[in-house]
Amino acid sequence: MPRLTRLHYPVDDLTLDNGLRVLINPDPLAPGVAVNLWYRVGSADEISGATGFAHLFEHLMFAGSAHVASGEHLSAIQAVGGSANATTSFDRTNYFETVGPQALELALWLEADRMESLNVAAENLDTQRSVVKEEKRQRYDNVPYGDQLELLLRLNFPDSHPYAHPAIGSMADLDAATLDDVQAFYRTWYRPAGAVLTLSGAVSTEQGQALAQRYFGDLPAGPVPAGETVDALPPHAGLPELVVRRDVPRPMIHLCWRTPSLRHPDRLAVDMLFSLISDGQSSRLYRRLVRDQELAEGIGADDFGLARGSSLGLISVRPREGVELTRITDEIIATLDEIATAGPRPEELARAKAGFEREWLAALAPIEERADQLGYYATLFDDPQRINNELAEIQQLDLSDIATAAKRWLSPEARATLRYEIAEGNHA
Numbered sequence: 001m002p003r004l005t006r007l008h009y010p011v012d013d014l015t016l017d018n019g020l021r022v023l024i025n026p027d028p029l030a031p032g033v034a035v036n037l038w039y040r041v042g043s044a045d046e047i048s049g050a051t052g053f054a055h056l057f058e059h060l061m062f063a064g065s066a067h068v069a070s071g072e073h074l075s076a077i078q079a080v081g082g083s084a085n086a087t088t089s090f091d092r093t094n095y096f097e098t099v100g101p102q103a104l105e106l107a108l109w110l111e112a113d114r115m116e117s118l119n120v121a122a123e124n125l126d127t128q129r130s131v132v133k134e135e136k137r138q139r140y141d142n143v144p145y146g147d148q149l150e151l152l153l154r155l156n157f158p159d160s161h162p163y164a165h166p167a168i169g170s171m172a173d174l175d176a177a178t179l180d181d182v183q184a185f186y187r188t189w190y191r192p193a194g195a196v197l198t199l200s201g202a203v204s205t206e207q208g209q210a211l212a213q214r215y216f217g218d219l220p221a222g223p224v225p226a227g228e229t230v231d232a233l234p235p236h237a238g239l240p241e242l243v244v245r246r247d248v249p250r251p252m253i254h255l256c257w258r259t260p261s262l263r264h265p266d267r268l269a270v271d272m273l274f275s276l277i278s279d280g281q282s283s284r285l286y287r288r289l290v291r292d293q294e295l296a297e298g299i300g301a302d303d304f305g306l307a308r309g310s311s312l313g314l315i316s317v318r319p320r321e322g323v324e325l326t327r328i329t330d331e332i333i334a335t336l337d338e339i340a341t342a343g344p345r346p347e348e349l350a351r352a353k354a355g356f357e358r359e360w361l362a363a364l365a366p367i368e369e370r371a372d373q374l375g376y377y378a379t380l381f382d383d384p385q386r387i388n389n390e391l392a393e394i395q396q397l398d399l400s401d402i403a404t405a406a407k408r409w410l411s412p413e414a415r416a417t418l419r420y421e422i423a424e425g426n427h428a
Helices: 053-060 072-079 101-117 122-141 148-158 169-176 178-188 205-216 269-278 284-292 326-342 346-364 367-381 384-395 400-410
Strands: 012-015 021-026 033-039 084-090 091-099 194-200 241-248 251-260 296-303 308-317 416-422
Touching: 012 205, 021 205, 021 367, 033 101, 033 367, 053 084, 053 091, 072 084, 072 101, 072 251, 084 122, 091 367, 091 384, 091 400, 101 194, 101 205, 122 169, 122 178, 148 241, 148 251, 148 308, 148 416, 178 326, 194 205, 194 367, 251 269, 251 326, 251 400, 269 284, 269 296, 269 308, 269 326, 269 346, 269 384, 269 400, 284 296, 284 326, 308 326, 326 416, 346 367, 367 384
Parallel strands: 021 194, 241 416
Antiparallel strands: 012 021, 033 091, 033 194, 084 091, 251 308, 251 416, 296 308
C-alpha cells in the first residue's frame, strides 16, 4: 500500500437561513484572516449575446454600494494594511481580502454591503466597461499569442457550449449591454444562496459563526439558478487543426484533448499524467524534447479543470528555431503511446507524486490559498473536506491508472491541434 498523507485542517461548515454557506478554518498561529467569497457564476453561465458579464462584475463590485463609495472598498482594506482582489473563471467569480484580526469585521461588512446593495448605476457601468476594454487591449490584443485562449476554446468546444468563449467576453456584447441587463445579472447571481464565504486564519469557529450571522444573516434569501447541465463531449475525430499566422517571436504548437470533467473519477489520473510528462527537467517530455534531442525551448502540459461535461487538456511546445512542428507532434504522440502501452516507470510515478505532495502542502500553507481552496471544493464539489482527503487519493494512483488515462483520454486519434506560425515578413 502506498503511504497516504491525510491532512487535518479543521473546517466548520455552516449554512445560514438565507442559503449562504460559511466555512471557518481556525488557525491560531496565523497573523491575519483570509476572507474569501466564491459566487457560483462564471463565464459558462452567460447567454449568447451577453458574454463578459461575469468578468465585468469583477470590476463593478468595487464601484460602490449603499454605504461604500466607488473605490472605497479597496482603499479601506489597504488603509488597515490589508489586501483585496478578485478573479473570474468559467465556473465561478471570487472576491477576497486578507486583513489583520482587528479588521475582520470591516472586511465582512464591506462584502455584505456589496452583496446586498451594489451600486449598478449607468455611470459605473460605463466606467467599468471602459476598464474591461482597456484590459482586453493590454492582455489580449497587443501581446504575442494573446488570442491563444479564444482559439483553443473555439477549436475544442462547439459554438453553443458554455465553455466556447473566454471570460473576458465579447466587447460587442458589452457595448450592447443595457443597464437593465446588467442589473438583472446582479439580481440573479449575487445572492447568499449562490455564495460560499470562507474565513481562514486567526478566527475561532464561534467568532466566525457569530460574525457571519451578524453581517450576512439578515440579507434577503432568494433562489439562484443551478448551473446548466452539460453532457460530456465525444472525443475529437478527424484530427481537427487550426493554423494561424501571427506576429509572434516563435512558432508554437498546442495538442488538445477533451478530458474528463472536474468530478469525473479519472480526473486525478489525467492530472498526474500531465505532471509526469511535463513537470521538471526529469519529466519524460522535457527530457525528450528539450534536453536530449534539443527540439524545443520549453514545454507545458495541463488541464483546465472544467466542471461541466468535459474539460480541456493540452500539451504546449515552443520549438527551437528551424524545428518543424510536425516533428514535435511525432515525439509527443510517441511518448503518449509508450505510456499507454507500457505505463510509466515506477520511479517516474514516485517522482511525480512527490512533486504533487510538495506543491500541495506549500500551496495550502498561506491562509489566502487555503481559504480559496476551501471555496473551490465547496462550490464545485460540494465537499470542503476534500482539502484533507484529495492528496491521499492522488497517492493511491498506480501505474495502471496512468496508462489507462493515457489510453482513454489522450489517444493520438482524439487530438486537435492549434498551430501558431510566424506571419510573412516577421521572420527574425
